[in-house]
Amino acid sequence: MKKIVDKEYLSIVQDILDHDEYKKMNDIKHHNTTRYNHCLKVSYYSYKIAKLLKLKREDVARGGLLHDFFSDRTIYHDKAIEKVKLYTIEHPKLAVENAKKHFEISKIEEDIIRSHMFPVDIKVPKYAESWIVSSVDKILGTFEFGKKASHKLGYAANLYLLLLLNMLK
Numbered sequence: 001m002k003k004i005v006d007k008e009y010l011s012i013v014q015d016i017l018d019h020d021e022y023k024k025m026n027d028i029k030h031h032n033t034t035r036y037n038h039c040l041k042v043s044y045y046s047y048k049i050a051k052l053l054k055l056k057r058e059d060v061a062r063g064g065l066l067h068d069f070f071s072d073r074t075i076y077h078d079k080a081i082e083k084v085k086l087y088t089i090e091h092p093k094l095a096v097e098n099a100k101k102h103f104e105i106s107k108i109e110e111d112i113i114r115s116h117m118f119p120v121d122i123k124v125p126k127y128a129e130s131w132i133v134s135s136v137d138k139i140l141g142t143f144e145f146g147k148k149a150s151h152k153l154g155y156a157a158n159l160y161l162l163l164l165l166n167m168l169k
Contacts, residue, residue, distance in 0.1 A: 004040070004044055006044070009044060009047055009061060012047075012057070012058050012061045012062065013043065013061050013062060013065055015103075016062065016065050016066065016103065017040075017065070019102060019103075021098075021102055022036075022065075022069065022102070023036070024071070025039065025068075025069065028071075035068050038068065038140065038141075039064065039065050039066070039067060039068050039069070040065065041140050042064045042065075042067060042133060042136050042137050042140055043060075043061050043062075043063075043064030043065040043133075044061070044064075045136050045140070045161065045165075046060045046061070046064040046132045046133045046136045047060050047061040047064065048165065049132050049136065049164075049165065049168060050129060050132055052165075052168045053128070053132075053168065055128055055129050055132070056108060056129050059106055059108040059109050059112065059129050060112065060129045060132055060133060062103075062105070062106075062109050063105075063108065063109040063110075063111075063112025063113055063129070063130070063133055064112065064133045064136070064137075066095060066098075066099040066103070066105070066109065066112075066113050067092075067095060067112060067113050067116045067133060067137060068091065068095060069095045069098050069099055069102075069113075070091050070094035070095045070097075070098050071094075071098070089117070089120075089121050091117075092113060092114050092115070092116060092117050092121060092123065093114070095113045095114075096110055096113045096114050099113055108127050108129050108130070111125060111126045111127055111129075111130045112125075112127075112129060112130045112133045112134075115130050115134060116130070116133055116134045116137050117134075118134055136161070139160060139161045139164075140161070143161070
């Protein structure tokens with residue numbers, strides 16, 4: 001992703017991007033990128049969609065950045081099944097706790113973070129803003145994983161996201 005120059009978006013999220021604890025996600029691999037870059041993409045694309053739909057773009061931008069804001073360096077590395085549990089069920093709870101520890105978050109932001117793994121996790125998104133972030137996360141995750149596993153799958157996910165954005169205009 002090219003450097004984001006959208007001044008309105010950056011004014012909403014700059015405090016998170018500048019936070020020392022958040023910057024540590026640059027060192028955590030996520031699919032074929034870093035967790036920092038993944039969250040930035042999810043946040044920015046979700047923000048653009050929310051803006052087009054006249055939804056709460058601030059909550060979407062911030063919740064999108066924080067949806068995977070957790071550290072997995074010391075937990076569950078011994079057992080494969082526990083690691084799977086972390087990445088499917090536990091990490092949204094950990095991300096909410098971490099977000100609340102370092103930032104003030106709204107109810108919508110909390111729901112975005114907590115429910116972004118639906119339908120893998122049973123926490124159903126309550127708000128349209130939460131559905132946007134969850135959907136964009138799935139699309140970009142497929143793209144990122146697709147780059148690692150197969151370029152064709154990644155291109156399909158990217159095309160799908162572009163079509164979705166164009167349909168909303």
